[in-house]
Amino acid sequence: MQNHEHINHLKNIVQDILDEAAKQGASAAEAGLSQENGLSVSVRLGDVETIEHHCDQGLGVTVYFGQRKGSASTTDLSIASIKETVGAACSIARYTSEDKYAGLPEKELLATEFPDLDLNHPWDIGVDGAIVLAIECEDAARSYHQEISNSEGASVDTHQGIRVMGNSLGFLQGYASTRHSLSCSVLAQRGDSMQRDYWYTVARNARDLESAVEVGKKAAERTLRRLQARSLSTRQCPVLYCAETASGLLGSFVGAISGGNLYRKSSFLLDALDKQVFPEFIRIHEQPYLKGALGSCAYDGEGVAPQTRDIVSEGILRGYVLSTYSARKLGMRSTGNAGGVHNLTIDPGKLDYQGMLKELNTGLLITELMGQGVNMVTGDYSRGAAGFWVENGVIQFPVEEITIAGNLKDMLKNIVAVGNDVDYRGNIRTGSILVERMSIAGE
Amino acid sequence: MEILNLARQAILMPAGIQDGDIEKIMGRLLSSPVDAADIYFQSSHFESWVMEGGIIKEGSHNIEQGAGVRAVFGEKTGFAYSDRIELPVLLEAANNVKAIVRQGQEADPLHCKVSTKPIDWPKYYATQNPLKSLADQQKIDLLHRVENETRKLDSRIEEVIVSLIGVHEHILVARQDGSLVADVRPLVRMNVTVIVEQDGQREQGSMGGGGRSDYSYFIDRDTALEYGREAVRQALVNLEAVEAPAGNMTVVLGSGWPGILLHEAIGHGLEGDFNRKGTSAFSGRVGERVASDLCTVVDDGTLAGRRGSLTIDDEGTPTEKTVLIENGILKGYMQDQLNARLMGVSPTGNGRRESYAHLPMPRMTNTYMLPGQHDPEEIIKSVKKGLYAKNFGGGQVDITSGKFVFSASEAYLIEDGKITRAVKGATLIGNGPDVLTKVSMVGSDLKLDSGVGTCGKDGQSVPVGVGQPTLKIDGLTVGGTSV
Numbered sequence: 001m002q003n004h005e006h007i008n009h010l011k012n013i014v015q016d017i018l019d020e021a022a023k024q025g026a027s028a029a030e031a032g033l034s035q036e037n038g039l040s041v042s043v044r045l046g047d048v049e050t051i052e053h054h055c056d057q058g059l060g061v062t063v064y065f066g067q068r069k070g071s072a073s074t075t076d077l078s079i080a081s082i083k084e085t086v087g088a089a090c091s092i093a094r095y096t097s098e099d100k101y102a103g104l105p106e107k108e109l110l111a112t113e114f115p116d117l118d119l120n121h122p123w124d125i126g127v128d129g130a131i132v133l134a135i136e137c138e139d140a141a142r143s144y145h146q147e148i149s150n151s152e153g154a155s156v157d158t159h160q161g162i163r164v165m166g167n168s169l170g171f172l173q174g175y176a177s178t179r180h181s182l183s184c185s186v187l188a189q190r191g192d193s194m195q196r197d198y199w200y201t202v203a204r205n206a207r208d209l210e211s212a213v214e215v216g217k218k219a220a221e222r223t224l225r226r227l228q229a230r231s232l233s234t235r236q237c238p239v240l241y242c243a244e245t246a247s248g249l250l251g252s253f254v255g256a257i258s259g260g261n262l263y264r265k266s267s268f269l270l271d272a273l274d275k276q277v278f279p280e281f282i283r284i285h286e287q288p289y290l291k292g293a294l295g296s297c298a299y300d301g302e303g304v305a306p307q308t309r310d311i312v313s314e315g316i317l318r319g320y321v322l323s324t325y326s327a328r329k330l331g332m333r334s335t336g337n338a339g340g341v342h343n344l345t346i347d348p349g350k351l352d353y354q355g356m357l358k359e360l361n362t363g364l365l366i367t368e369l370m371g372q373g374v375n376m377v378t379g380d381y382s383r384g385a386a387g388f389w390v391e392n393g394v395i396q397f398p399v400e401e402i403t404i405a406g407n408l409k410d411m412l413k414n415i416v417a418v419g420n421d422v423d424y425r426g427n428i429r430t431g432s433i434l435v436e437r438m439s440i441a442g443e
Numbered sequence: 444m445e446i447l448n449l450a451r452q453a454i455l456m457p458a459g460i461q462d463g464d465i466e467k468i469m470g471r472l473l474s475s476p477v478d479a480a481d482i483y484f485q486s487s488h489f490e491s492w493v494m495e496g497g498i499i500k501e502g503s504h505n506i507e508q509g510a511g512v513r514a515v516f517g518e519k520t521g522f523a524y525s526d527r528i529e530l531p532v533l534l535e536a537a538n539n540v541k542a543i544v545r546q547g548q549e550a551d552p553l554h555c556k557v558s559t560k561p562i563d564w565p566k567y568y569a570t571q572n573p574l575k576s577l578a579d580q581q582k583i584d585l586l587h588r589v590e591n592e593t594r595k596l597d598s599r600i601e602e603v604i605v606s607l608i609g610v611h612e613h614i615l616v617a618r619q620d621g622s623l624v625a626d627v628r629p630l631v632r633m634n635v636t637v638i639v640e641q642d643g644q645r646e647q648g649s650m651g652g653g654g655r656s657d658y659s660y661f662i663d664r665d666t667a668l669e670y671g672r673e674a675v676r677q678a679l680v681n682l683e684a685v686e687a688p689a690g691n692m693t694v695v696l697g698s699g700w701p702g703i704l705l706h707e708a709i710g711h712g713l714e715g716d717f718n719r720k721g722t723s724a725f726s727g728r729v730g731e732r733v734a735s736d737l738c739t740v741v742d743d744g745t746l747a748g749r750r751g752s753l754t755i756d757d758e759g760t761p762t763e764k765t766v767l768i769e770n771g772i773l774k775g776y777m778q779d780q781l782n783a784r785l786m787g788v789s790p791t792g793n794g795r796r797e798s799y800a801h802l803p804m805p806r807m808t809n810t811y812m813l814p815g816q817h818d819p820e821e822i823i824k825s826v827k828k829g830l831y832a833k834n835f836g837g838g839q840v841d842i843t844s845g846k847f848v849f850s851a852s853e854a855y856l857i858e859d860g861k862i863t864r865a866v867k868g869a870t871l872i873g874n875g876p877d878v879l880t881k882v883s884m885v886g887s888d889l890k891l892d893s894g895v896g897t898c899g900k901d902g903q904s905v906p907v908g909v910g911q912p913t914l915k916i917d918g919l920t921v922g923g924t925s926v
Contacts (some may be wrong), residue, residue, distance in 0.1 A: 018636070032462055042697055044518075044720075053523035053539050056800065062487075071503035075526035081506070088504040095579050097498035127542070150721055186723055187843055196722065198841035229844070234690040236926055244706045264495075266647060370839045371848035373870040374924070377638065377647050382687070383868040383924040384848030401846050403922025405689065439924045441689035 003120065003162070007174040010035070010164040013077065017061055018168050020086045022235040024089035026063035028168045030102050030302065033077075034057045036161035043138055044153035048131055054159065062142065063089045067098045071356035093320045101328040104302070109324075109334055110171050111306075119177035121150070121205035123158045130156040142218025147424065148190040148220050158160035158206070159180045162353065171303040179294070180206045184219040190227045197222040202425050204292050216398045222367075224244065225388075229398035232389060232442040238363035239404055239438045240356055240390070243368050243423035246433040250284070252374050252381070252408055253277075254341055254428070257317065259326020261376055268379030268409055269317070276316045278412050282351075284312040288342035295427035301339030309335075311344070345429040356419040358393035364440060365390050379408035380381050402442040411435050416429070446754075450569055453613040454486045454508065458528035462557040465617045467530070469555040471537035472514050473619060475544040479490040479515040479780060483757065484528065485799040487612040490574050494586040494605045511799040512536040515781055518522030524719040524800045535659070556621045566762055567745060567752045568655035569625040573610045576657030578818030582607060585658070585667065588718055592924045594634060600675065601645070602638040602866040609658065616759040624759035630750065630906060632894065633661050636751030639678040647852070649852075650680030652893030654748045670893075677834065677853050680865045687854065687869035687923025693829035694871065694919040695857065698833055699890040702909035705711075705740055705810050706898065707838040707847040708875040709733070713767050713775075714900075715782035715793070717842050724876050726771050734879030736771040737815050746793055750894040751809035751908035755792070758803055762792035767810075768879070776836040779805045797903040807898060813912030815872065815885025819913040822884045831849030831855045831862050831922050832871065845875040870922040886913030 014031050021029035038054035059082065060073040070092030074085045084364050112332055125133070133197035138154035157180065164174030183200035199218035201210035210218075241249055253269075261267040269277065278284075288306035290296050302324055322330070323338035336342075351359055369385030382405040388395045455461075465482065472480040486508040492503040509526035510533055523536035553920030576586070586605050593603045593751055610630040617623050622759070634651030650673035654660060661667040696704060709725070717723035725733065744753045744762025753762045758780050778786070779794030795806035823831060831854065838849030851871045855862045884914045891910035898907040 012556070013546075048519050050520045050522060051540070051543055051803065052802070053536070054800070055524055056618070069501065071501065072505065073503070074506040076506060077510060085504075091579070092502035092504060095492075095499060095583050096502050097500065099498055099500060129657045150720055152720070194724065194843055196841070228681075231920070234926055264604075264638065265640075265645065268604075322585050370841070370846070370872070371850050371870050372837045373848070373850045373867060373868075376923060378867075380867050382850070382868065383926070384846070384870050384872040384922070386841075386844075386846070399921060401872055401874060402921060403689075403872050404688075404849075405869065405922050405924045407924075437925050439689050439922075441479070441691075441920050441922045442918065443691050 003176045007162060007176065008166060011161060011166070011172050011174055014164050014166040015172060017086060018166055020083060022088045022168065023063065023064045024086055025065065026090060027066055028064040029061065030104060030167040031061040032163065032165040034163045035145060038157065039127065039130060039157035040157045041127060041134055041423050042153050042155035043131060045136040045151055046135060049153055051127055054272065059085065061086055061089050063093055065093045066104050067095045067100055069099065069102045070096060072176050081300040101236055101325055104167050104169055105304045105324040105334055106183040107169050109304045110169065111303060114298045115289060117296045117298060118291060118404035119175065119204050119296060121158050121178050123157060123178065123180050123206040123243055125156065135185045137212035140213040144217055144220035145324050147188045147190055147224060148186050150187040153187040154184040154216065165303060167303055174301060175422045176205055176228055180209060182209055182212060184216050184217050184221050186223050190221045193228045194225040195223055197226060202294065204294065212284045213416060222295060226398045229386065231401045232399055232440055234441050236437055236439050238360055239435045240360040240363065241433045241435065242365065242367045243419065243430055243432050246370050246430045247423060247426055247428040248369060248432055249433060250344065250346060250383055250428050253412060254321055254344065255376055259320060259322040259330065262320060263326050263329035266377045268377065272317050273320065275317060277314040277316050278312055279415055280315045281344055282312055282315045282415065283310060283347040285310045285345055286347055287340050290343050293343050295343040296340070297310060297342060300336045304334045304336045306336035306342045313415055321365040335391065341427060343429060344425060348422055348431045349418045351417060351419050353419060353421040353432060354418060356421070356434060357390055359417050360390055360434055361393055362391045364399065365395065381406050381408050381411065402440055403441055404438045411438065415435065446570060446627055447623060447625045449627050450613045450615040454484045454528065454615055456645040459527060460528060460530065464530045465557055466555050468512065468537050469617060469619060470531045472536055472541050473540040473555060475517050477514040477541065477544055481513050481758065484615040485509060485612065485624060487610060487774050489610045492582055492586060492607045494590050496602065499583055499586060501811065503511045507798065509799040511585040512540050512875065513802065514540045514543055514571055518785060519543045520802060522802050525539040535812045547806055557623060558621045562693050564754050567747045567754055568629055569655060570631065573609045573629040573631050573657035574611055577895065578658060582658065582926060585661065589667045589671055592668050593675060596672060596675045597639065597679065599639045599641050599679070601640045604636040606634045614757065618759055619769060624755055626754050628655060629657060631656055631658055631660055633670060633813045635674045636672045636676050639682060641682050644682060646678050646681040648676065648681065650674040650677065651895050654750050654894040655752055656748050680853055684865040684867045686925040688830065688921055689926045691920050691925040693826050693920050694916045694921065695826060695829060695831045695915045696916065697833040698886060698888045698913050700909065701832060702811055702892060702911035703835050703849050705840050705911060706814055706907065706909050707840040707849055708809060708873060709740065709767070710807050710810045711905040712838050712875050713777055713847065715776045715778040715786065716805050718776050719782045719786050721907060723842045725773065729775060731773055732771050733773045733876055734768050734771040735882045737885045738768055738771050738879050738882055739813040740768040740810065740899045741766050741813065742777055742793065742807055742810045746809050749809050750896060750906045751807065756794045757796045758794035760790045760792045760794060762808060765791045777807060779803055795905050795906055801903045804901065806900065806905055807907050809891065809910065810907035811889065811891060812912065814887050814889035814912045817884045817886050817887045819888050822886055822913050822915050823857060823862060825915065826857045826883065827859060829857045831857050840875060846872065846877050848872045866923065872920045872922060878919065881917045882914055883917050884915035888912045895908065
């Protein structure tokens with residue numbers, strides 16, 4: 001079936017669900033439906049390990065009886081099950097409380113323009129093609145160096161999904177999107193030291209994936225460089241977050257300015273709007289309408305139009321990350337972030353990765369973080385880490401079994417530089433980030 | 444009613460799937476020379492209620508059902524699933540997965556005859572639907588009561604969030620020998636989070652629990668109110684906390700949930716898949732010393748009503764009490780069927796999967812250390828300078844390098860054998876293969892956690908339990924800020 005036709009078919013189901021909700025007495029309703037198909041092929045030591053065929057579908061419905069709300073979901077899309085699911089949501093709404101902030105978004109905030117964001121590029125690779133590609137990737141890693149001693153394999157994943165959502169304000173939209181990835185993980189051994197690392201590439205369009213050989217080589221390089229890692233003595237020093245770990249640091253910032261944490265007053269950035277949170281040179285913005293990007297969308301989880309906007313400029317916090325409910329709780333308006341941020345981007349600086357190492361001069365380069373260790377309420381931060389000790393801008397030796405600690409409020413304020421070595425593989429786009437000083441605990 | 448019949452009624456009958464249909468699907472799978480094959484049927488009902496800001500704010504009801512079809516040949520696995528439990532869909536799934544056998548030859552047509560003989564496993568939990576153990580209004584009343592009573596405990600409480608979750612799950616596994624095995628699994632959980640404020644400073648505390656039981660679990664013995672008291676106590680302790688120390692020091696771990704140490708430091712490293720592949724820091728080390736002789740660690744899926752317990756695992760193997768480490772010596776690994784077969788050992792009932800849409804793999808159930816000789820107070824007294832970590836958040840491990848972390852959420856300094864000041868939460872980091880060799884005292888106070896653990900591996904989440912007595916570890920790195 002053509003996508004267009006299929007989306008229309010699913011739209012009809014969503015409309016039926018909304019009608020059913022009205023029939024059962026709901027004063028307002030919202031429903032979402034998704035279908036996804038995929039293939040995952042993994043190989044290990046040159047041979048097939050698993051072939052998985054994915055086929056998922058799901059329906060979620062939220063109903064309002066005045067200011068009372070109920071939700072239900074099911075994986076069964078039969079007519080009987082849809083009725084039952086709507087019924088379950090309605091029955092729950094009998095028991096939830098009146099909540100004056102509950103309800104659908106303001107109609108004027110709903111998206112009205114739906115540009116083609118170039119998100120749908122099915123990859124007709126097939127099982128055999130995927131096997132060949134995964135083996136090529138793993139071979140590149142295994143043959144990279146004699147110290148590559150074992151493998152967790154390489155895998156190719158391809159998914160195509162269709163999402164449709166609608167509400168009783170007349171919003172009814174759907175789109176198809178794809179996501180493809182190739183990953184590889186290998187082990188290396190030297191003496192008693194055994195290490196493992198990985199690399200992956202992900203894109204909406206298979207054409208934009210890194211080559212299999214490149215992924216394999218990077219996985220091997222990243223594993224080898226960790227061999228014979230050691231701990232550090234306890235100290236304070238500058239810390240450079242590599243781009244992959246820097247996105248986690250910004251993720252904590254996003255958590256702190258997200259509506260849910262703000263209205264619960266469980267954020268270390270309460271009342272920080274219009275205040276200096278980062279140094280002056282920092283700009284962080286959202287780009288929801290980027291063509292082909294992983295975090296792009298024309299409407300958020302509630303149908304609200306997302307905004308191309310600065311969240312931080314000149315280091316000052318300009319806006320929060322809000323859904324309809326959290327916005328109302330704060331006396332504000334939704335920022336189109338039900339479900340999260342959209343291609344959150346921190347402006348890259350002038351320095352590349354090597355330049356950032358020179359800027360670090362002597363300190364710790366972090367390439368991996370472990371555990372949760374972030375207290376959103378206080379900003380206290382303490383996480384397990386691995387990386388490299390750097391002197392005069394040159395990597396000296398790999399480091400592991402250490403922790404890095406500080407307070408996020410100080411860490412964000414004390415960012416010294418942002419690199420232009422941007423990692424585009426996620427919804428947060430950042431280069432490496434240099435933090436002036438943190439506590440390192442080790443042997 | 445007998446469990447297999449309950450599962451048939453819950454999953455197969457509504458879908459109109461007969462034994463003959465299962466035989467057809469299995470016949471399709473076995474038309475290639477596979478080593479093993481199974482069909483996993485599942486139907487789960489899940490509900491959640493959240494009270495926040497003094498009102499019942501959210502409620503949801505979710506149904507998840509489907510079937511996964513698997514064929515295994517050597518080290519290869521073919522897998523397909525669908526949320527449509529329909530014969531043509533499952534036959535097509537079977538066609539797709541048997542292609543894992545690439546020789547192209549057909550096997551002698553193996554006839555699979557479904558055997559309906561009920562198997563009498565020991566039962567570790569009841570089959571009744573926990574979602575129906577209270578009327579909806581009673582669930583609401585319970586949430587209100589917990590919220591009210593908790594809010595009253597201290598004037599510094601700003602917010603109380605109470606959540607209640609119940610799951611009723613039926614699973615049925617059809618195996619290649621024609622046997623059908625089933626399980627009916629209840630699971631409940633309640634959680635209380637409080638936010639407190641004093642002089643502009645905020646902190647939070649959280650406590651919860653549950654198990655394979657029904658909602659009466661929270662009402663009998665006032666368990667629910669105890670969660671509220673404990674959440675408030677932790678939040679208030681943290682208001683007073685000073686900077687945590689940084690560096691390597693003696694650490695005393697409290698009993699119960701701090702057993703997450705065992706889960707991260709050694710548990711994952713002893714899962715069969717990693718050891719078959721030789722990717723774990725524990726690979727090939729059975730029979731070697733990996734802990735001090737005070738340490739005996741087991742994984743036990745047979746504890747009545749515990750969150751991590753299972754009558755049978757998701758491949759239909761009865762769970763066991765598996766000795767992992769005995770008096771410091773590594774005894775064995777946790778296995779599913781695939782890895783047990785390839786390693787030439789017996790499965791241990793640890794083959795688990797998040798749902799029909801995921802492949803099974805070796806996973807923990809309830810992992811704990813057996814009690815030792817020491818009085819917990821005596822253990823604290825023996826420490827001149829160190830950290831007493833009483834409560835934890837989550838953890839993580841790199842099974843290859845052996846490095847693991849777990850994050851203390853409530854900790855105190857020990858000075859001259861006495862617990863003194865509370866310190867802020869901090870991450871502890873260590874090396875799995877040697878952390879237990881540094882255990883110098885084991886308390887007599889074995890406690891299991893309250894039933895909150897969820898373990899993630901390869902993107903799959905399953906409920907687990909942990910436990911331990913009070914432990915003294917001579918040297919662990921504490922990730923505070925006070926250098």
